[in-house]
Amino acid sequence: MTILEVQNLKKTYTTRFGGAQVEALKNVTFSVEEGEYVAIMGESGSGKTTLLNILAALDKPTGGHVKLKGRELSSVPEKEIAAFRRQNLGFVFQDFNLLDTLSIRDNIFLPLVLAGKKYAEMEKRLVPIAKSLGIYELLAKFPYEVSGGQKQRTAVARALITKPQLILADEPTGALDSRAADDLLNQFTRINEKGxxxxxxxxxxxxxSHAGRVLFIKDGEVFHQIYRGKMRNEELYQKISDTLTVLTTGGERYV
Known part of the structure; x- marks a missing residue:
């Protein structure tokens, strides 16, 4: 079943003083099936951050459509948009976005508190997630008392606890050392394997290279995509590297 449909997406910005227009997204079309693990890559300025903001319902496109489980994002009333995000989307950010004044437990609970869930329900959801992510023993601690990897696993738990249709991750390993990054990526694989x-x-x-499919964005358009198929991570890593070389050296768009 298709969970996310992006059709002919365009986004144009007008410069500060109303001069030139900048086309951040030109004509982006792709879909994501339920249970897929998709990575989006591209150089800085390629449009991928703009695309993510539109998928997160944080920005609106100039043209085209984005549908989540068949519902057009632009049709969601402004007063309902925050609740829509909480109910359907989970977010994992590079800089964790945790509140230092709240414990690890309360940071994870936050979207459920905002949704009006009862404590017993929140605790019931929390325990298996915290145990699977290896942070159960840290729930009483505060973000400033734990490592970067533990902060990011807390952020993943916060994203998962709402049972979202889709998790959107923005450079989730960007602030982590290599060991913590490897651990997080393995966690993502296990989470994806559960559906x-x-x-x-x-x-x-x-x-x-941990994803099942990789989309490459260049100059506001889908440049290429790679499906994992039966490739191991090492093989997919090489395919991605080769594609990035073509992308960064001015190769023509293909597939």
Whole structure:
């Protein structure tokens, strides 16, 4: 089943003083199936951050359509948009976005508190997630008392606890050392294997090589995509590296 449909997406910005127009997205079309793990790659300025903001319903396109489970994002009333995000989307950010004044437990609970869930329900959801992510023993601690990897696993738990249709991850390994990054990527793989749909924006070839499909954005358009098929991570890593070489050296768009 298709969970996310992006059709002919365009986004044009007008410069500060109303001068030139900048086309951040030109004509982006792709879809994501339920249970897929998709990575989006591209150089800085390629349009991938703009794309992520539109998929997160944080920005609106100039043209085209984005549908989540068949519902047009632009049709969601402004007063309902925050609740729509909480109910359907989970977010994992590069800089964790945790509140230092809240414990690890309360940071994870936050979207459920905002949704009006009862404590017993929140605790019931929390325990298996915290145990699977290896942070159960840290729940009483505060973000400033734990490592970067533990902060990011807390952020993943916060994203998962709402049972989202789609997890959007923005450079999730960007602030982590290599060991913590490897651990997080392995966690993402396990989460995906349980059926969670993940869409990740990343500069990291290693991170992208854990995905089932990699989309490359160049100059506001889909330049190429690679399906994992039966490739091991190492083989996919090489394919991604080769594609990035073509992309950065001015090769023509293909597939």
């Amino acid at each position: 969670q749909t993940i869409l990740m924006v990343t500069h990291s070839v290693k991170a992208a």
